[in-house]
Amino acid sequence: MMKREYLDESHASVVAGGTAADRAERLTRTMRDQSFPNVKPRDSATLILIDRTEPVPKVLLGRRHQRHRFLPGKFVFPGGRIEPSDRLMATAAALNERHVAKLMRRVKRPSAAKAAAYALAAVRETYEETGLMLGVPTAGPIKVPPGHWQPFAAAGIIPDLTQIHFVARAITPPKRPLRFDSRFFTADVSAIARRDDGFVGPDKELVELVWLPITEARQLDMPGITAVVLEELADRIAGGMQFDHPVPLYRMLHKRFVREVL
Helix, strand or coil, rough: CEECCCCHHCCCCCCCCCCCHHHHHHHCCCCCCCCHHHHHHHEEEEEEEEEECCCCCCEEEEEEEECCCCCCCCCEEEEECCCHHHHCCCCCCCHHHHHHHHHHCCCCCCHHHHHHHHHHHHHHHHHHHHHHCCEEEECCCCCCCCCHHHHHHHHCEEEEEEHHHEEEECCCCCCCCCEEEEEEEEEEEEEHHHHEECCCCCCCEEEEEEEHHHHHHHHCCCHHHHHHHHHHHHHHHHHHCCCCCCEEEEEEEEEEEEEEEC
């Protein structure tokens, strides 16, 4: 059973950036026009890379092109929609079973393969948007589905899901023009096995990348949920990146955002 947090502070733990209930309330205040025909949310995944080589950890964000229909000019984490091929991609090691269990709560037809596909989509999208390829080198052949995953086969890199942590989930409110059921993951910069150029620039989806401490990153022009997830990540880092750390689900209920713990 999931714990649901509204604005009753007696039921909310004190965390970085205010109480957990404060975060849900801030999302409610940033809600925009909900007058569009309702559509089903699309499954998506995103990845937050952390660089802890210096005393103050930094995270990677990219600024979206101004011509994009969705979040133009905003700073976001690399990410995108789940593709059918993500369920077919081989891995060097499986996702931690505690992450699998949390990923499969409140989903239809849950399975370990579906949970892995969410994490793999975050890895794939990160490469497609930034040129940063996460995984481990392998000398043998890699089972790669046609299409999106071919660059990994060509590079001899296979994703290692033990390096991935599930941080948060958020569902776009009803009656927005685009809706996503987004899973936010994180990985250490040491998981990067290859860096390719030419993926970021004036004519690309992301026009620039920045590495910033979380407190500085939150000052950028970003969606409300991005700022909230950065606070959730700060909590996880402070807690030692434990696999048992609570994973929140943010969604709208009765015209208010709520924070439920998966």
